[in-house]
Amino acid sequence: GWARAVRGLLLDVSGVLYDSGADGGVPIAGSVEAVRRIKASGLKLRFCTNETQATRENFVKKLRGMGFDICVSEVTAPAPAACHILKERGLRPHLLVHDDLVPEFAEVDKTNPNCVVLGDAAENFTYANLNEAFRVLIGMEKPVLISLGRGRYYKETDGLKLDVGAYMKALEYACDVQAEVVGKPSERFFESALAEMGVPAEQAIMIGDDIVNDVGGAQRCGMRALQVRTGKYRPSDENHPDVKPDAYVNNLAEAVDIILQQL
């Protein structure tokens, strides 16, 4: 049923292709081969990530180092999507992002800021930097806050870390504004990925480990969506009150097996 009439696949990256770890990450068993098989099949493919701790160049470099057949032009990520919005609306950002993401905004005018762009800034989330971003926002007649994702937290080898969504909420509350979220699960973000692939939502399947941001977001755009039982998947996801994937698969390799059988 769920694998019928598919022309394109959207893959989440962290937790689907690889698990992040102290050394940068290790591929999930079968995923390197699964990406090759998708490409060989003639299906369209797009990598759809909320990664904001590195430029796409460095992100792709890391994945190629693990053996994945991937290039920059195949990646949909929040920072380039934000750049597009900034240009479209004549916005000049004050950036509160990870140092390694800054080059993505190289072409953007950042003088005399009229908005704040917030990413997972990690060590850059200092008291001083948060107050500074806040002052830029509260100084505007109508504050514009663009957030690269709305994640609550994530796991690193040295423990759980607050994600960008928590800091977004802090600034939203202090300034009494609502952030515009770029990245999954925003509809616009999935639609860009579909457009870049040239496949309509009805013929695309999203494969991800995040029940809300990957599965729920893609389904709201009219796509089918699978949850893999790797990465941040937890058994309790299968009882999620709002989101029900079109199917569960043990991992990407199994999803690709089933999809390719139906072609």
Add this chain to the structure above:
Amino acid sequence: GWARAVRGLLLDVSGVLYDSGADGGVPIAGSVEAVRRIKASGLKLRFCTNETQATRENFVKKLRGMGFDICVSEVTAPAPAACHILKERGLRPHLLVHDDLVPEFAEVDKTNPNCVVLGDAAENFTYANLNEAFRVLIGMEKPVLISLGRGRYYKETDGLKLDVGAYMKALEYACDVQAEVVGKPSERFFESALAEMGVPAEQAIMIGDDIVNDVGGAQRCGMRALQVRTGKYRPSDENHPDVKPDAYVNNLAEAVDIILQQL
């Protein structure tokens, strides 16, 4: 009308008695004398503050230095109220508060924490400390977050600063919990102040500069409440959609003039 049948006064401190500044603060004209006149009149008096950057001892010391007749036993503040709740419920806090507030929790068992107490930690709001407080919370079966206030921001001589409420929202979102707020505008906090004064709500008047936390909070407890046109007062407060003070006064001295005339 509004000054009839009064037996006790609750005074906010910052913005009513003094304005904070680089040198610690300066008394608002007429306020030192106004406090003396209240005490001479036989009215009951209670200082009701959300201050969490100093122990009551140091807070009172600063005010006495400005000439105010005030002592520790007359002050209702969030930290001692929190200590009371902690003891009552057998809670052992992980503290994310200002260094100068820590002594207020000297008597509290802090081993093996089963809740987080959040204050305006200022420079202690580091990335590492926020992640640590988050991990303590997310590690509990049912996270308990106690927040010493819910302010959005405040002004210091070197600019606006995010207040405890912003960080409360970040942790609330990340852990999917609702904080218990100690301090104004919590009903329980005002009720403690009334009990300590021994005056029922109907015979008490709150005087503050904060339309929501002072005026709105006190009125919800059945008190009358005045807004002074000092401190953080802004003309736009007079069009507040939800809260309407029983009266506006230019400053504490004017409020005391009117109240004492009616006695």
